[in-house]
Amino acid sequence: MATAIVNPLVQEILDLVGIFAFALSGALLAVRKRFDAVGIVVLAEVTALGGGLFRDLVIGAVPPVAFTNVAYFTTPLVAAIVVFFWHPRLARIRRFVMFFDAVGLGVFCVAGSIKALNYGMHPLAAIALGAATAIGGGAARDVLAGEIPALLHPKSEIYAVPALLGSALVSILAVAGVLTPITSSLAALLAIVIRLLALRYGWRAPLARGTGSA
Structure with a gap:
């Protein structure tokens, strides 16, 4: 059984970075959907905390x-306030949503896997929980905003794959005994880069045989 030897402070920093990034993506989507101030806060909180709640x-x-940690609740609130007052022009918001979503995806898949390993989960289970941590909030965000979750949309660029790769790398590093803040950051970067490249070049998962034309 692998254990991720990571300082609790590092774990908390990873969580808060992912929370802030996802909260920004949720708040920006709320602005694009023309939600009011309450809607912006709700979408920011749900996006930021949904995956972590499921994992825990x-x-x-x-x-x-x-x-139990007030910073986890107030960080999305701060992100929502920032977006409410200083969001970019509407024509540019979608790019920011996708960028911060990719950052949150990468950080959360790593933080989720590390926490699962620290609680004694099998490395394979840690991979699944890391991915669930990364995609759970985004899926809840899209449902509340009235959109098909990127995870399920047939025309969406790959979403779960980058999270699974980042989580898998964390488990591999933990089993090898070389999981450190630096290597875990590289795992997060891997997931972020793959997601951004998928957005840039339109990488998508294959459809079932015979359904491509549909």
Whole structure:
């Protein structure tokens, strides 16, 4: 059984970076959808905390850290306020949503896997939970905003694959005993870069045989 030897402070920093990035993406999407101030805050909070809540409940980290650490709740609020007052022009918002979503995806898949490993989960389970941490909030965000989640949309660029690759690299590094803040940052960067390249070049998962024309 692999254990991720990562300082709790590093774990918290990873979580907060991912929370802020995802909160920005949720708030920006709310602006694009013309939500009011309450809607912006709600979408920021759900996007930022949804995946982590699911992870904590599965691994038995209860009550979830989002309810025990005030920084986890206030960070999305700060992001929502920043977006409310200083969001870029509407024509540019979609690019910012996608960029911050990619950052959140990369950071959260790493933070989720590390926490799962620290709670004694099998490396394969840690991969799944890392990916779930990364995509859970974004999926909830899209549903609340009335959009098909990127995870399921047939015309969406690959979304779960970068999270799975980042999580897998964390588990491999943990098993090899070389998981450090530097190598975990590289794992997050891998997921972020793959997601951004998928957005840039339109990489998509294949459809079932015979359904391409549909």
